[in-house]
Amino acid sequence: MKKTALLIAALLSVGTLAQAQADTLADIKSSGKITVGIDPTFPPYEYTDDKGEITGYSVAIMQSFANDLGVKLEFQKTAFSGILPGLISGSFNAEGSSLNVTAERAKKVLFTVPYSKTVNGVLVREAEAKTFSGKTLSPESLSGLRGAVKTASVPEQLLKGFNEQLKKEGKKPITIINVDSLDQTVSTLMTKRADFVYDD
Structure with missing residues (x-):
């Protein structure tokens, strides 16, 4: 299981923790707004609804945080792979x-208290589901297949780790197909460019 949290401040080092927090909150309060980088492509946590509005569970948490600070909440849409670089910069x-x-991420940024736990899983087309039925998911069960993942995600790192294990065992690696959003992973699967999606 993995924990998910919102990030509230970028830090240069552990020694600057208290100062960075104070400066960031003071700056936010004095400006009257908090600007939040978001990739709204991961329902139900954060996504764009039929009216074009960014919504979801994470969005509600950020709105509550902004309300507590007494500031306006402004979103800046960013590709998932640009979230941490944008926060740090x-x-x-x-x-x-x-x-x-x-x-690794905690060395660079300050996390809030985690608010969700997830597990990674494999998503396949219905026609191929029988191939995985009753099997325990392992690197060996994915050997030689093509897997779609979001760029810069933990699932991508896990597949890279699987490939290191497969290489040591002399088995075919997983072909990793990187895309920018959950929708794109599913599209890659349904157009048969990938054999599976790996995500939480």
């Missing part, structure tokens, strides 16, 4: 997309 004050908490 100061393009926005906070990150509003569901993001897995990892030790």
Whole structure:
């Protein structure tokens, strides 16, 4: 299981933690708004509804946070792979997309308290579901297949780790197909460019 949290501030080092938080919150309050980078392509957490409005569970949390600060909430749509670079560079004050908490990411950014737990799984076309039925998911069961994942995601890193294991065992690697959104992973699967989607 992985924990998901919102990011509220970019940090240069552990030693700057308190100062970075104080400066960021003071800046947000004085400007009267909080700018949030978001990739609204991951329902039900964050997505664009039929009216073109960004909504979802993570969005509700960010709105509550903005309300508590007494500031206006503004979203800046960003590709998932640009979320952390944008936060670290100061393009926005906070990150509003569901993001897995990892030790590597925690070296660069400050996470809030995690608010969700997820597990990664394999999504296949119905016609191929019998191939996986009753099997335990393992790197070996994916050997030689093509898997679609979001760029810069934890599932992408996990597939890379699977490939390291398969290489050591002398087995065919997984062909990793990188895309920008969950919708694109599913589209890649349904057009048969990929054999499976790996995501949480």
